[in-house]
Amino acid sequence: MLNIIVCVKAVPDPNDADKLKIDPVTKSLPRSDISLVINPLDSHALEAALEIKRNDDAHITILCMGPPPAGNIVKECLALGADKGILLSDPAFAGADAFATAYTLAKAIEKNGAVDLIFCGMASSDGATEWVGPEIATFLNMPVVTMVNEIVENAGDEWIVKADYEHGYRKVKIKLPAVLTVTRNLNQPKALSFSGILKARKKEIITWDLKDLGVPVENVGLKGSPTIVTEMTRLESRREVEILEGSLQEKVDRLIKILKNSGVVNV
Numbered sequence: 001m002l003n004i005i006v007c008v009k010a011v012p013d014p015n016d017a018d019k020l021k022i023d024p025v026t027k028s029l030p031r032s033d034i035s036l037v038i039n040p041l042d043s044h045a046l047e048a049a050l051e052i053k054r055n056d057d058a059h060i061t062i063l064c065m066g067p068p069p070a071g072n073i074v075k076e077c078l079a080l081g082a083d084k085g086i087l088l089s090d091p092a093f094a095g096a097d098a099f100a101t102a103y104t105l106a107k108a109i110e111k112n113g114a115v116d117l118i119f120c121g122m123a124s125s126d127g128a129t130e131w132v133g134p135e136i137a138t139f140l141n142m143p144v145v146t147m148v149n150e151i152v153e154n155a156g157d158e159w160i161v162k163a164d165y166e167h168g169y170r171k172v173k174i175k176l177p178a179v180l181t182v183t184r185n186l187n188q189p190k191a192l193s194f195s196g197i198l199k200a201r202k203k204e205i206i207t208w209d210l211k212d213l214g215v216p217v218e219n220v221g222l223k224g225s226p227t228i229v230t231e232m233t234r235l236e237s238r239r240e241v242e243i244l245e246g247s248l249q250e251k252v253d254r255l256i257k258i259l260k261n262s263g264v265v266n267v
Contacts, residue, residue: 002058004049005112007105007120007136008077010036010070014125036066038073041121043189045182049119050081050190052154059083061112065093065104071205079192079200086112090209095222098127102135104220107213109140116157118179122147133181144179145172149186 013035049060062077064070065088074085088108096104109115118140120133130146137144147164157176162169164183174180210217218224242258244251259265 002052002056002116003061003114004052004058004117004119005061005063005109005115006042006046006049006077006082007118007132008042008046008062008064008073009039009121009124010064010066010073011039011124011126013037036069036073038076039121039124039126041123041125041182041184043121044184044186045119045121046077046080046082047187047189048151048180048182049117051187052117053081056154061086063105063108063112064088065096065101065108067094071207074205075200075203076192078203078205079196080190081196083203085203085205087205087207088209088213089207091221092210092217092223093221095225096220097225097227098129098131099135099226100220100222100224102132103139103224104213104215105132106136106139107215108208109136111208111213116176118142118177120179120181122181122183130181133179137179140177140179142177142179143174144181145174146181148180148182151186 014037015035046060046062049058052058053060060082061084062074062082063086064074066073068087068089070089071085071087074087078085086108088104093104109118118133118136120136122133123130124132134144134146136142145161145163148161149164149169150162151159152162152171153160158173159176159178160171160173161180162171164185210220213220244254246254256265
């Protein structure tokens with residue numbers, strides 16, 4: 001049986017973007033008072049694991065780091081078909097950059113036990129560093145393939161995957177255990193079902209804090225983050241709008257004149 005871990009992130013709901021605030025002291029994004037949703041690319045990572053489970057014997061563990069409300073994201077993943085949920089939640093974990101996040105997730109993976117495959121979304125919608133997956137692999141001394149868009153062969157412990165590469169793709173053979181970060185082109189995530197929601201009620205979410213992981217507080221969260229934000233500036237968007245009036249031909253002539261004067265077109 002394949003033991004698969006899917007790392008998911010609870011990110012701010014884009015519908016509540018106007019409610020986002022930056023902590024003026026830590027320069028980080030507090031998540032305890034905003035609506036959270038699953039990071040879109042992580043949905044594709046979960047679907048990749050679920051597709052494997054539909055065809056082979058596999059056990060899927062969801063791993064998420066965040067405030068207590070992020071437990072709802074873990075519960076959603078369980079409703080979609082995952083078998084086990086782990087939430088890493090502790091005030092000490094707050095403010096982590098990609099490095100500290102990867103370190104904390106890696107320590108949780110080690111604590112959870114044997115693993116054959118780790119799926120991550122290529123990037124998060126609120127950070128987009130693309131570093132967490134490769135850094136998890138580094139901490140665990142595992143091979144990693146980033147930007148995977150197709151699993152070509154998945155028999156045995158040597159898999160072949162296709163991954164985006166500049167203007168083409170690369171085909172890579174990788175030996176398990178390994179880390180794969182995926183793109184949205186890999187699959188189409190399935191929607192929640194009523195039966196899945198009912199089944200998820202019987203699945204327990206395990207919560208681990210700093211003490212459970214047994215790691216120094218200096219290595220996690222803001223304290224363990226080498227990335228330092230020294231200053232933040234709010235950008236104001238100022239745009240001038242001109243409404244073109246008149247007949248269709250008059251509008252076209254006016255638009256061409258504007259574009260020509262702006263140097264956009266040369267006619």
